[in-house]
Amino acid sequence: METLKNIILSKTGIWLLLLVLAVVIPPMVGGYLTSMLILICIWTILCFSVNLIYGYTGQLSLGQAAFFGIGAYAFGLLTVKVGLGFWPAFFLAIVITGIFGFLIGIPALKLRGPYFILVTLGFSVIIGVVFVAWIELTGGANGLAGIPRPNPVPLPWGELSFESLLPMYYFILFFLIIIMLLFSRLVKSLIGKTFIAISYNENLTESLGINTMGRKIMSFTISAVIAGIAGVLYSSYNIVISPEIAYFAKGMDVVAYLIVGGAGTMAGPFIGTFILMALPEILQIVPSLNTLINGIILMLFLLFLPSGVSGGILSLKEKFSKKRIG
Amino acid sequence: MALLEISGLTKRFGGLSAVDDLNFSVKQGELLSIIGPNGAGKTTLFNLMTGFYKPTSGKIIFKEKDITRSKPHQVTRSGISRTFQMTSIYSQTTVLENLVIGQALHAKSGLCSSIIGFPSANRERKKIQDKAEEILSFVGLEDKRDKSAAGLTEEAQKRLSIGLALSTEPELLLLDEPTGGVNMEEISGLIDLVDKIRQLNITICLIEHKMRMVMSISDRIIVLSYGKNIAEGTPDAVANNEEVIKAYLGERCVF
Numbered sequence: 001m002e003t004l005k006n007i008i009l010s011k012t013g014i015w016l017l018l019l020v021l022a023v024v025i026p027p028m029v030g031g032y033l034t035s036m037l038i039l040i041c042i043w044t045i046l047c048f049s050v051n052l053i054y055g056y057t058g059q060l061s062l063g064q065a066a067f068f069g070i071g072a073y074a075f076g077l078l079t080v081k082v083g084l085g086f087w088p089a090f091f092l093a094i095v096i097t098g099i100f101g102f103l104i105g106i107p108a109l110k111l112r113g114p115y116f117i118l119v120t121l122g123f124s125v126i127i128g129v130v131f132v133a134w135i136e137l138t139g140g141a142n143g144l145a146g147i148p149r150p151n152p153v154p155l156p157w158g159e160l161s162f163e164s165l166l167p168m169y170y171f172i173l174f175f176l177i178i179i180m181l182l183f184s185r186l187v188k189s190l191i192g193k194t195f196i197a198i199s200y201n202e203n204l205t206e207s208l209g210i211n212t213m214g215r216k217i218m219s220f221t222i223s224a225v226i227a228g229i230a231g232v233l234y235s236s237y238n239i240v241i242s243p244e245i246a247y248f249a250k251g252m253d254v255v256a257y258l259i260v261g262g263a264g265t266m267a268g269p270f271i272g273t274f275i276l277m278a279l280p281e282i283l284q285i286v287p288s289l290n291t292l293i294n295g296i297i298l299m300l301f302l303l304f305l306p307s308g309v310s311g312g313i314l315s316l317k318e319k320f321s322k323k324r325i326g
Numbered sequence: 327m328a329l330l331e332i333s334g335l336t337k338r339f340g341g342l343s344a345v346d347d348l349n350f351s352v353k354q355g356e357l358l359s360i361i362g363p364n365g366a367g368k369t370t371l372f373n374l375m376t377g378f379y380k381p382t383s384g385k386i387i388f389k390e391k392d393i394t395r396s397k398p399h400q401v402t403r404s405g406i407s408r409t410f411q412m413t414s415i416y417s418q419t420t421v422l423e424n425l426v427i428g429q430a431l432h433a434k435s436g437l438c439s440s441i442i443g444f445p446s447a448n449r450e451r452k453k454i455q456d457k458a459e460e461i462l463s464f465v466g467l468e469d470k471r472d473k474s475a476a477g478l479t480e481e482a483q484k485r486l487s488i489g490l491a492l493s494t495e496p497e498l499l500l501l502d503e504p505t506g507g508v509n510m511e512e513i514s515g516l517i518d519l520v521d522k523i524r525q526l527n528i529t530i531c532l533i534e535h536k537m538r539m540v541m542s543i544s545d546r547i548i549v550l551s552y553g554k555n556i557a558e559g560t561p562d563a564v565a566n567n568e569e570v571i572k573a574y575l576g577e578r579c580v581f
């Protein structure tokens with residue numbers, strides 16, 4: 001009994017409870033809420049990408065929406081215009097996104113602090129413009145249509161098709177869970193520890209024989225790949241994509257999600273994305289006000305709770321346990 | 327051949343020559359102190375030796391290899407490590423975790439094997455954990471193992487920063503004011519630590535202002551003033567050198 005109680009109250013218990021909820025709730029709610037949950041899952045993945053480069057490596061990138069857009073468009077173009085199948089296109093799209101991350105990372109990460117932030121923002125703006133202006137390739141503002149859902153999976157009792165919402169939701173949830181598990185292993189590994197060390201003190205880390213530039217490029221490339229996966233999933237889910245998805249303000253929104261949830265924590269992307277995406281929905285806020293409200297919430301958090309919700313919970317817990325000892 | 331050879335080393339910041347045509351060498355196994363008034367260019371010299379600054383001119387040869395233009399992490403990997411004048415540790419995490427990060431350069435596991443957790447990566451982790459514990463006890467911080475590094479006293483932070491520098495397994499260790507900001511009573515403990523490091527056959531360059539300490543532990547001393555090498559020799563020879571006394575005018579009593 002005691003052990004059961006411990007499991008329920010432990011961190012693992014909370015994660016398992018959330019997993020169960022994420023699996024059982026969608027069939028019980030309508031399509032609208034399920035589509036909302038799909039978007040929350042996709043943006044949580046994107047938020048993990050910001051978490052790696054900013055939360056864990058200390059380099060604030062405002063350009064993750066651009067990698068999301070590159071992943072989405074690469075997948076869309078490879079399936080619609082090149083005619084590749086779902087999985088080859090998926091794989092190639094994230095490789096392409098990774099290459100972009102690597103190539104942008106090399107010059108951008110030589111810059112520190114505000115200069116790096118500005119370069120990532122500039123990159124994001126440029127990518128947004130390219131998607132609008134390169135009409136022959138991207139279809140311009142009209143966007144790109146006819147992007148496929150995943151191939152149906154043959155099962156003993158019939159075919160599992162992803163044309164309907166619910167299977168698509170589980171498909172995306174599956175990716176979110178895999179990414180989260182790999183992410184948590186990465187940040188606990190020795191390589192992950194060097195990312196964190198860079199965010200703590202870059203010069204000290206370099207003096208300890210770590211090629212900090214190489215590690216920052218590695219982290220940025222992985223973060224681009226994660227953003228690319230989110231983009232591919234979005235592209236396949238939504239069937240059509242248009243340049244707004246890579247709009248630079250999206251890159252800032254996602255940073256706001258992360259800071260509100262708690263940068264540099266595993267729970268941060270979930271908490272922040274959920275709060276900032278679900279809240280406007282619940283409060284019936286006009287979408288055009290979203291960015292404004294995100295900005296205000298972000299400012300309040302930076303002023304009063306810079307470590308975010310999960311950082312706040314952690315320090316509350318610490319205070320509590322200290323009291324019990326003392 | 328000396329362990330380290332410096333020739334014609336110069337670093338200018340605008341019009342100021344912080345290090346000005348320095349020539350000296352460090353012999354295998356010795357403890358060489360570098361002294362000089364504030365702003366003499368001592369820290370700048372360490373920054374040049376470790377690749378944090380690129381020299382305006384001159385050469386640095388370590389173990390017969392030119393490291394003048396090497397990046398700091400390459401210098402560290404070739405066998406030189408350092409502490410910083412502004413004590414540098416990872417204050418956001420625990421003492422042991424600091425020393426685990428210090429071992430990271432020895433890790434060979436690639437990205438995939440460390441994420442997936444191949445047996446080789448797990449074995450490597452275990453080895454690194456053990457080495458971190460070993461250094462923890464070498465610098466005498468066992469009882470602070472799981473404490474936050476931020477909560478350490480200045481003296482313990484110095485020990486930790488030296489432990490970090492030792493994690494890279496240097497042949498030449500550069501210590502920038504290892505007793506700076508530490509209580510008088512605690513200094514002897516740090517001196518003992520420096521002695522222990524010497525017994526490992528690690529060559530040491532030491533920047534210090536505390537003359538009694540410098541005079542007692544150095545094999546040789548170099549005196550810098552305005553970036554120039556104004557005297558060099560045994561502690562006795564340097565203490566009686568006219569130029570040095572001039573440079574330290576008013577500080578003579580400390581000898």
Ligand SMILES: Nc1ncnc2c1ncn2[C@@H]1O[C@H](COP(=O)(O)OP(=O)(O)OP(=O)(O)O)[C@@H](O)[C@H]1O
Nearest residue numbers: 339342344362363364365366367368369370371411
């Ligand atoms: N990055 C820099 N840019 C410009 N000037 C610098 C820089 N680093 C050092 N200096 C200047 O070079 C000179 C030497 O400084 P340095 O820090 O090497 O002195 P120091 O001998 O270590 O002094 P202290 O005993 O106070 O630590 C000083 O005049 C300093 O202002």
Ligand SMILES: [Mg+2]
Nearest residue numbers: 368369370411
């Ligand atoms: Mg100095």
